Amino acid sequence: MSESLVVCDVAEDLVEKLRKFRFRKETNNAAIIMKIDKDKRLVVLDEELEGISPDELKDELPERQPRFIVYSYKYQHDDGRVSYPLCFIFSSPVGCKPEQQMMYAGSKNKLVQTAELTKVVFYLTCFCNSVFP
Numbered sequence: 001m002s003e004s005l006v007v008c009d010v011a012e013d014l015v016e017k018l019r020k021f022r023f024r025k026e027t028n029n030a031a032i033i034m035k036i037d038k039d040k041r042l043v044v045l046d047e048e049l050e051g052i053s054p055d056e057l058k059d060e061l062p063e064r065q066p067r068f069i070v071y072s073y074k075y076q077h078d079d080g081r082v083s084y085p086l087c088f089i090f091s092s093p094v095g096c097k098p099e100q101q102m103m104y105a106g107s108k109n110k111l112v113q114t115a116e117l118t119k120v121v122f123y124l125t126c127f128c129n130s131v132f133p
Contacts, residue, residue: 007106008036010043010114017045018115021070022086026050031057034068034111036103043068043111066092066104068111088117 014034021032028051035046046067049060054073061067069089076082090108092101 006110007103008041008043008110010111011037011045014043014045015114017048018070021072022116024072027074027082027084029053029071029073031060031069031071033060034070035065036100036107038100038103043107061091062093064093064095066090066096066100068104068108070115070117086117088112088115 017032021030024030031047031049031052032045033047033049034043036042037044047060049057052060054071057069057071061069069087069091071087071089072084073087074082075085088111090104092104
């Protein structure tokens with residue numbers, strides 16, 4: 001029986017923050033940005049942002065370092081209903097160190113499983129407004 005490789009675990013305080021974020025009552029767009037503490041080999045909180053658009057979020061991300069993001073945004077359905085889906089984003093910009101890319105790629109599945117973000121709708125190849133209506 002084979003098991004998935006886990007490069008980094010998820011910090012306990014981040015697990016709790018992600019659980020609370022999933023059930024938040026606020027109605028604005030928000031994001032939790034996470035990074036890897038390579039010395040501790042843990043996925044940790046980098047930044048928490050409220051009232052942030054996709055463009056603003058893109059501007060907050062480092063240009064040469066990977067990040068994990070959980071983004072909640074307001075979605076208006078055609079029938080008038082409003083929902084606040086959670087999106088998991090793995091940002092790995094061109095120019096990242098291969099060691100960093102491997103650490104993040106090897107930790108992604110563990111984070112998705114821990115945060116219970118298991119419904120994959122699509123994979124992003126770009127981070128642009130057309131993704132978020």
